Amino acid sequence: MASERDNNSSKAFPMKGGQGQDSYAQNSNHQRTGANITKDIIKEAILEKLDLETLLQNSSNNVFRIADLGCSVGPNTFFTVQNIIDSVNLKLQSEEHGLDSSLEFQVFFNDHAGNDFNTLLKSLPEDKQYYAAAVPGSFHGRLFPESSIHVFNSSYALHWLSKVPQDIVDKNSPAYNKGKIYFTSEDKKVIEAYSAQFESDIESVLNSRALELVPGGIVTFLIPSIPPNSKNRFEANANIIGNVLVDMVNKGLIGEELVDSFNIPMYMPGSEEVKELIEKNGKFIIEKSELLLRLFNEQLPDVRSACMHMRAVWEGVFKEHFGQDLVDDIFNRYEKKLAESIFLLDPSFKTLGQLFVLKRT
Amino acid sequence: MASERDNNSSKAFPMKGGQGQDSYAQNSNHQRTGANITKDIIKEAILEKLDLETLLQNSSNNVFRIADLGCSVGPNTFFTVQNIIDSVNLKLQSEEHGLDSSLEFQVFFNDHAGNDFNTLLKSLPEDKQYYAAAVPGSFHGRLFPESSIHVFNSSYALHWLSKVPQDIVDKNSPAYNKGKIYFTSEDKKVIEAYSAQFESDIESVLNSRALELVPGGIVTFLIPSIPPNSKNRFEANANIIGNVLVDMVNKGLIGEELVDSFNIPMYMPGSEEVKELIEKNGKFIIEKSELLLRLFNEQLPDVRSACMHMRAVWEGVFKEHFGQDLVDDIFNRYEKKLAESIFLLDPSFKTLGQLFVLKRT
Numbered sequence: 001m002a003s004e005r006d007n008n009s010s011k012a013f014p015m016k017g018g019q020g021q022d023s024y025a026q027n028s029n030h031q032r033t034g035a036n037i038t039k040d041i042i043k044e045a046i047l048e049k050l051d052l053e054t055l056l057q058n059s060s061n062n063v064f065r066i067a068d069l070g071c072s073v074g075p076n077t078f079f080t081v082q083n084i085i086d087s088v089n090l091k092l093q094s095e096e097h098g099l100d101s102s103l104e105f106q107v108f109f110n111d112h113a114g115n116d117f118n119t120l121l122k123s124l125p126e127d128k129q130y131y132a133a134a135v136p137g138s139f140h141g142r143l144f145p146e147s148s149i150h151v152f153n154s155s156y157a158l159h160w161l162s163k164v165p166q167d168i169v170d171k172n173s174p175a176y177n178k179g180k181i182y183f184t185s186e187d188k189k190v191i192e193a194y195s196a197q198f199e200s201d202i203e204s205v206l207n208s209r210a211l212e213l214v215p216g217g218i219v220t221f222l223i224p225s226i227p228p229n230s231k232n233r234f235e236a237n238a239n240i241i242g243n244v245l246v247d248m249v250n251k252g253l254i255g256e257e258l259v260d261s262f263n264i265p266m267y268m269p270g271s272e273e274v275k276e277l278i279e280k281n282g283k284f285i286i287e288k289s290e291l292l293l294r295l296f297n298e299q300l301p302d303v304r305s306a307c308m309h310m311r312a313v314w315e316g317v318f319k320e321h322f323g324q325d326l327v328d329d330i331f332n333r334y335e336k337k338l339a340e341s342i343f344l345l346d347p348s349f350k351t352l353g354q355l356f357v358l359k360r361t
Numbered sequence: 362m363a364s365e366r367d368n369n370s371s372k373a374f375p376m377k378g379g380q381g382q383d384s385y386a387q388n389s390n391h392q393r394t395g396a397n398i399t400k401d402i403i404k405e406a407i408l409e410k411l412d413l414e415t416l417l418q419n420s421s422n423n424v425f426r427i428a429d430l431g432c433s434v435g436p437n438t439f440f441t442v443q444n445i446i447d448s449v450n451l452k453l454q455s456e457e458h459g460l461d462s463s464l465e466f467q468v469f470f471n472d473h474a475g476n477d478f479n480t481l482l483k484s485l486p487e488d489k490q491y492y493a494a495a496v497p498g499s500f501h502g503r504l505f506p507e508s509s510i511h512v513f514n515s516s517y518a519l520h521w522l523s524k525v526p527q528d529i530v531d532k533n534s535p536a537y538n539k540g541k542i543y544f545t546s547e548d549k550k551v552i553e554a555y556s557a558q559f560e561s562d563i564e565s566v567l568n569s570r571a572l573e574l575v576p577g578g579i580v581t582f583l584i585p586s587i588p589p590n591s592k593n594r595f596e597a598n599a600n601i602i603g604n605v606l607v608d609m610v611n612k613g614l615i616g617e618e619l620v621d622s623f624n625i626p627m628y629m630p631g632s633e634e635v636k637e638l639i640e641k642n643g644k645f646i647i648e649k650s651e652l653l654l655r656l657f658n659e660q661l662p663d664v665r666s667a668c669m670h671m672r673a674v675w676e677g678v679f680k681e682h683f684g685q686d687l688v689d690d691i692f693n694r695y696e697k698k699l700a701e702s703i704f705l706l707d708p709s710f711k712t713l714g715q716l717f718v719l720k721r722t
Contacts, residue, residue: 063506104506108494113485117478121497124474131505133469133494136482144492145424145465 017073017116037292038355039083042220045357046087049287054216055150067108067149069139070157073119081107084151105130110143140204144212152209154221161265162201165193169261179246182238182264198267202277210283219358224351225271233349234268237310240341244333262321271352284358292353307335378434378477398653399716400444403581406718407448410648415577416511428469428510430500431518434480442468445512466491471504501565505573513570515582522626523562526554530622540607543599543625559628563638571644571721580719585712586632594710595629598671601702605694623682632713645719653714668696
């Protein structure tokens with residue numbers, strides 16, 4: 001069998017743990033909106049595409065296993081998982097193929113070992129109708145035995161890279177990203193490096209899931225991406241905080257080296273990019289893909305909540321690199337810069353949500 | 362399917378988390394000795410009693426699932442689990458029944474939701490050859506789908522009760538345990554109440570495991586117990602700390618009510634008691650039972666490490682009832698009392714380890 005050692009080569013950037021005001025659990029409304037909007041699409045996909053008969057023929061007992069990859073600390077993961085279970089039960093009741101209708105569900109909540117699993121496990125819904133387990137490790141590697149999972153889901157997680165692309169921190173590379181922590185559309189070499197890392201990561205994710213999925217099972221994932229010819233809100237955000245860091249270098253508050261060696265390990269793909277990578281990988285067919293434009297554009301965030309949101313997501317990465325002492329200062333300055341920025345009010349800045357439903361070829 | 366709500370009615374008393382000097386991880390040598398001594402017995406039981414052929418015929422793929430109940434934060438649980446895996450692999454290689462010899466192992470580490478799973482999951486062995494998952498919840502209730510686990514193990518956990526027996530905190534009951542936190546051999550009514558709770562708890566444990574075990578699978582557990590006609594070290598320990606609390610009441614440092622309402626939710630059964638309960642339950646046959654006298658008697662502990670050990674185990678219970686502020690004071694006084702006590706040096710105080718290997722009837 002495969003060792004899980006691979007997983008350890010992937011960097012971990014946990015969301016802010018606990019249940020406090022600044023925790024991810026309290027600052028993931030945006031992701032919750034995503035979960036709400038995708039609810040019906042996932043339900044529909046399960047009703048239409050899940051091959052329950054094949055699935056259960058290949059199972060020695062009536063256990064249906066679901067895994068949520070990049071679950072963080074909740075509560076969105078509980079919401080998504082419950083929707084999957086409700087949909088499977090609905091399908092089971094609506095079909096007449098003599099299946100035993102008393103499935104038992106086992107749900108695996110996966111995230112990096114550095115995730116705050118204590119908070120997650122203490123906040124499991126009291127009335128949950130499933131057996132819960134937490135699975136530590138990177139979804140870029142193997143996490144489960146072969147043919148053991150019936151439905152995989154991942155919401156807002158696959159845009160996290162397994163690591164910062166090597167070239168952009170290599171002083172001798174043409175892609176060296178000095179004085180920046182992400183890229184703008186002019187930085188072609190940096191974009192190429194990010195895009196190559198993303199490709200390799202998606203490839204690993206798909207290869208692992210192809211082995212772990214039970215025949216007839218499905219993979220659903222929601223990933224943010226950028227529509228063609230639109231301004232990129234994520235990029236704008238990343239560059240604002242990048243400018244904060246450069247300011248701090250100029251004021252002598254942080255060493256230049258420390259900033260030059262830091263880059264955000266996330267990549268927002270173009271809206272056609274993910275589709276192409278899935279097709280190139282060839283292990284899955286795309287049963288459904290939906291662009292969810294409305295996801296991010298219904299209301300413009302206020303500065304405070306936009307800042308809290310980004311901090312809950314990014315704090316782990318910044319803390320690891322800059323240390324706890326600098327983090328408060330960085331995010332306070334970021335909030336001020338954000339207030340001065342106009343992009344929050346500019347509707348031409350767009351991010352898409354893309355939902356994919358995949359089946360093994 | 363069964364709701365896991367039952368699990369929530371069981372009280373949780375986690376071991377001291379983290380990796381610090383006073384953590385369970387650093388103060389569980391005694392349990393490690395147990396794991397070492399039982400290593401060969403468990404290995405032998407797997408080689409002799411595990412019915413691999415039946416097991417794998419009932420499995421749709423070559424996944425072998427192991428669950429450790431009451432795993433705490435490690436590292437003993439990793440040691441025990443590895444021994445089980447090595448033994449299964451050894452058996453697989455030694456048999457000639459045409460089994461596919463490439464089993465994949467999935468290991469479930471179970472403890473209460475309040476256990477420090479973050480520490481456990483961060484300290485998983487880097488070279489582990491299994492897929493790991495953490496399962497929160499009380500082993501007195503259901504934790505896994507039906508027929509899904511091949512080997513259950515539990516070391517030093519089943520003597521924890523699901524709750525303090527109701528009667529001993531009921532002022533109107535003849536079993537009311539005023540001014541004590543455990544019992545001595547004179548307290549017949551209190552002993553009865555503890556023993557009844559233990560019986561009901563073991564019954565729940567066995568009933569749940571009987572459903573969760575794959576046909577042909579085994580349950581191994583190690584439980585401390587008291588040999589007939591011997592003095593009880595655990596009881597002596599509990600009563601020393603009980604006396605500390607009474608002293609503190611007399612000095613006005615703790616309210617009397619608070620001490621009267623506190624009892625240790627653990628029970629050391631007599632060495633015949635567990636066997637009788639398993640037989641009464643009737644769902645398992647005892648394939649092996651061994652008394653491990655040498656477990657506790659090879660060397661006498663020094664006062665400091667005896668205190669550290671008891672604190673790592675008990676701190677959670679004391680903290681919940683008395684609050685963090687009093688805990689240091691209680692255990693400092695306990696250490697002093699322990700130093701004055703002779704029982705540490707008295708070889709007639711004995712605790713047994715009892716190892717059982719069970720198979721479904």
